Amino acid sequence: MKRLQDNISGATRHSLHEASHLPRRHIAAIGAILLFLAVVAPFTPSGNVSANRTEELPLPTISQSTVNSEQPSAAQPTTIEVSPLPPATPEKPVEEITWAFYQVRPGDSLSKLMSRAGFTDRDAYIAGKTPGGSLTQLYPGQTLGFATQPNGELAEIRHKLSALESVVYRASDGKFEIERELKEPEVRVVEKSGEITSSLFLAGQHAGLSDNLIMELANLFGGVIDFVLDPREGDTLYVIYETLYLDDQYYSDGNIIAAAFTNKGETFSAYRYTDREGRLGYYNERGESMRKAFLMAPLDFTRISSNFNPRRVHPVYKTTRPHRGTDYAAPKGTPVFAAGDGRVIEAGYSKANGNYVFIQHGEKYVTKYLHLDKRHVKANQRVSQSQIIGTVGSTGTATGNHLHYEFLVNGVHQNPRTIHKKLPKAKSLSANELPRFLASVGTHQDGLAQLIAAQQAESLARLDATN
Numbered sequence: 406m407k408r409l410q411d412n413i414s415g416a417t418r419h420s421l422h423e424a425s426h427l428p429r430r431h432i433a434a435i436g437a438i439l440l441f442l443a444v445v446a447p448f449t450p451s452g453n454v455s456a457n458r459t460e461e462l463p464l465p466t467i468s469q470s471t472v473n474s475e476q477p478s479a480a481q482p483t484t485i486e487v488s489p490l491p492p493a494t495p496e497k498p499v500e501e502i503t504w505a506f507y508q509v510r511p512g513d514s515l516s517k518l519m520s521r522a523g524f525t526d527r528d529a530y531i532a533g534k535t536p537g538g539s540l541t542q543l544y545p546g547q548t549l550g551f552a553t554q555p556n557g558e559l560a561e562i563r564h565k566l567s568a569l570e571s572v573v574y575r576a577s578d579g580k581f582e583i584e585r586e587l588k589e590p591e592v593r594v595v596e597k598s599g600e601i602t603s604s605l606f607l608a609g610q611h612a613g614l615s616d617n618l619i620m621e622l623a624n625l626f627g628g629v630i631d632f633v634l635d636p637r638e639g640d641t642l643y644v645i646y647e648t649l650y651l652d653d654q655y656y657s658d659g660n661i662i663a664a665a666f667t668n669k670g671e672t673f674s675a676y677r678y679t680d681r682e683g684r685l686g687y688y689n690e691r692g693e694s695m696r697k698a699f700l701m702a703p704l705d706f707t708r709i710s711s712n713f714n715p716r717r718v719h720p721v722y723k724t725t726r727p728h729r730g731t732d733y734a735a736p737k738g739t740p741v742f743a744a745g746d747g748r749v750i751e752a753g754y755s756k757a758n759g760n761y762v763f764i765q766h767g768e769k770y771v772t773k774y775l776h777l778d779k780r781h782v783k784a785n786q787r788v789s790q791s792q793i794i795g796t797v798g799s800t801g802t803a804t805g806n807h808l809h810y811e812f813l814v815n816g817v818h819q820n821p822r823t824i825h826k827k828l829p830k831a832k833s834l835s836a837n838e839l840p841r842f843l844a845s846v847g848t849h850q851d852g853l854a855q856l857i858a859a860q861q862a863e864s865l866a867r868l869d870a871t872n
């Protein structure tokens with residue numbers, strides 16, 4: 406049902422978006438009417454028919470298209486612009502509004518662009534002072550389009566702020582009328598699954614997921630899965646997400662709707678949900694928030710090429726004191742994240758620790774990060790979860806590039822790999838949100854279940870083929 410709704414709303418958005426093209430057709434229609442008037446007006450008793458457009462407009466148009474195209478242009482200097490047009494036969498007018506588009510470059514101003522397009526400073530001045538307009542704030546990469554009437558006059562300016570948003574200026578009575586156009590991308594729901602053969606990143610890429618989407622997945626599960634140490638061959642990944650299309654062309658990925666990761670036979674699921682107050686979050690099938698107080702692995706795992714490197718699974722133990730943390734071998738320069746929100750209590754250098762950072766989280770918890778190549782935070786600084794606090798290195802007593810990570814509760818070292826199970830439960834949806842949440846995730850649960858079944862069937866088929 407939800408999927409169906411998505412499709413329906415997708416269709417509605419699409420038609421809205423279709424509607425956004427109407428104004429341009431409108432312009433074409435107005436242009437056609439004007440042409441018609443231009444052609445017919447001289448033969449009608451009343452010449453006032455077209456006078457509701459700008460005052461200077463009708464005359465040159467009439468002279469161009471009907472009176473005599475051979476007429477010396479000196480008599481009507483304003484018609485020079487349109488002289489290249491072939492002489493129009495009265496029944497088949499060929500004159501139309503013409504568009505020219507210019508990319509905004511660094512240092513461009515409205516008057517520069519408009520003079521490039523053949524318009525005067527006065528045109529630029531009038532367009533620029535349109536109330537609520539956007540033309541005084543031009544940014545490189547944006548596009549400005551100018552529509553020119555057959556008589557050379559400016560009919561319309563189109564300021565494309567982004568692929569989704571434009572501001573249209575229509576010339577009317579010596580000023581501009583403004584209209585904002587928002588394109589609603591069409592949403593298409595996509596389902597993908599993949600099997601881990603070497604790393605989550607590669608599995609995601611094989612499944613056709615963008616790097617951004619893989620990062621989002623990693624963030625989503627970062628509180629329940631250690632993507633450096635946990636993944637095993639045969640783990641599987643499932644994701645249902647939105648893709649956005651503009652004019653039938655892929656534009657970008659949208660939101661992850663639901664995702665699951667099966668690690669060593671255990672499946673973790675996450676569902677996107679907006680509560681009655683409009684707060685958005687991801688929750689597991691029981692309505693518990695996916696955002697945990699601490700990350701499982703406090704570093705950017707995407708820089709680590711393989712999850713099956715035995716040297717990494719078996720930590721580097723060659724420290725001079727008892728080993729009380731987890732070691733993550735990773736390339737020098739790999740970003741190290743604050744495992745949770747907190748305050749830096751120490752950031753410095755010692756012979757044993759090298760560059761190190763200690764963070765206090767609430768009353769009870771401290772996390773420590775050793776052997777950093779660079780420190781990115783100072784003592785007393787507040788940090789938020791996933792904020793980069795330094796980079797992996799081999800400073801101090803370290804045999805190779807790795808992050809040594811410690812987790813202390815009330816001053817006592819704990820195993821960071823297992824402490825999470827003992828931490829207070831993450832925030833859950835309240836009892837009055839839960840039924841609504843469960844109803845909203847129901848169909849996606851089915852979708853995930855189907856993906857999981859399909860993946861298992863595929864694995865079985867592959868096993869059969871090799872036997």
Ligand SMILES: [Zn+2]
Binds near residue numbers: 724728731732808810
């Ligand atoms: Zn260590």
